[in-house]
Amino acid sequence: MNILEVRNVVKVYGEPHVDGATTALNNIELSVDEGEFIAIMGPSGSGKTTLLNILSGIDKPTSGEIVIRGQNLNDMKGDALGQFRRTSLGYIFQDFNLLESLTVKENIMLPMILEKKKSAEMEEKVQYLAKLFQIESILNKYPYNVSGGQQQRAAVSRALVNEPQIIFADEPTGNLDSKSSTAIMECLERVVQELSTTVLLVTHDVFAASYCHRVVFIRDGTVHSSIEKKSDRKQFFNEIMVHHALLGGSHHDI
Numbered sequence: 001m002n003i004l005e006v007r008n009v010v011k012v013y014g015e016p017h018v019d020g021a022t023t024a025l026n027n028i029e030l031s032v033d034e035g036e037f038i039a040i041m042g043p044s045g046s047g048k049t050t051l052l053n054i055l056s057g058i059d060k061p062t063s064g065e066i067v068i069r070g071q072n073l074n075d076m077k078g079d080a081l082g083q084f085r086r087t088s089l090g091y092i093f094q095d096f097n098l099l100e101s102l103t104v105k106e107n108i109m110l111p112m113i114l115e116k117k118k119s120a121e122m123e124e125k126v127q128y129l130a131k132l133f134q135i136e137s138i139l140n141k142y143p144y145n146v147s148g149g150q151q152q153r154a155a156v157s158r159a160l161v162n163e164p165q166i167i168f169a170d171e172p173t174g175n176l177d178s179k180s181s182t183a184i185m186e187c188l189e190r191v192v193q194e195l196s197t198t199v200l201l202v203t204h205d206v207f208a209a210s211y212c213h214r215v216v217f218i219r220d221g222t223v224h225s226s227i228e229k230k231s232d233r234k235q236f237f238n239e240i241m242v243h244h245a246l247l248g249g250s251h252h253d254i
């Protein structure tokens with residue numbers, strides 16, 4: 001079943017048709033199935049962050065539509081959009097965005113506190129996710145006292161607490177060493193496999209993308225091509241690397 005539909009999305013920064021305007025996205029069309037694990041890749045400046053911000057309701061398109069499980073984001077304003085974003089969408093950021101003044105447990109609970117969930121339910125949810133992602137032993141620590149990989153797993157748990165329909169991840173391995181990158185991608189793989197949550201990530205990292213079912217490449221604000229995983233991850237990694245290089249990704253990215 002289709003969960004996300006992107007129709008003819010255009011994003012122009014500045015006044016359209018006026019000098020200095022930048023067309024960051026030009027007629028993007030994309031359809032994502034429920035339970036899909038999908039990566040968006042493309043060279044620097046191709047429009048990845050702009051697309052992610054629009055899909056997740058952080059920014060508005062100049063024209064076109066984003067439909068998430070039948071609900072058109074254009075039809076939602078102010079509080080309704082805020083509520084939808086808090087309850088139906090989950091976010092994972094490159095720099096984790098954990099609040100330093102709260103413990104790991106309090107960070108994970110925060111989206112549920114904002115939704116005024118009962119404390120027994122919050123406790124149960126935190127324990128379940130902490131077990132799933134093996135961060136039980138750090139729940140009472142502060143973010144600055146745990147590793148980057150543990151912070152990222154806490155951030156994944158936080159993104160999941162309100163049982164979102166889709167998780168959007170912006171360069172989730174961007175600040176991690178290779179061991180932590182592996183851990184976080186395995187963790188997102190479990191989110192897809194065990195919780196059937198749809199995950200869409202934007203990345204420069206071919207290794208991270210190789211965990212996904214499908215990679216969509218964008219260039220100059222349009223969908224250039226897409227490839228699907230047909231066999232194992234290593235084979236897919238090689239295919240992505242070839243596509244990525246053809247599109248102009250640098251070796252540093254790989």
Ligand SMILES: Nc1ncnc2c1ncn2[C@@H]1O[C@H](COP(=O)(O)OP(=O)(O)OP(=O)(O)O)[C@@H](O)[C@H]1O
Nearest residue numbers: 013022023024042043044045046047048049050051
């Ligand atoms: N707030 C803004 N105002 C004006 N132009 C912008 C703004 N944000 C992005 N752009 C332009 O839009 C285009 C797409 O930028 P975007 O950040 O989406 O690309 P990206 O693929 O995420 O790049 P990177 O991989 O370097 O993060 C670029 O030409 C960029 O300069």
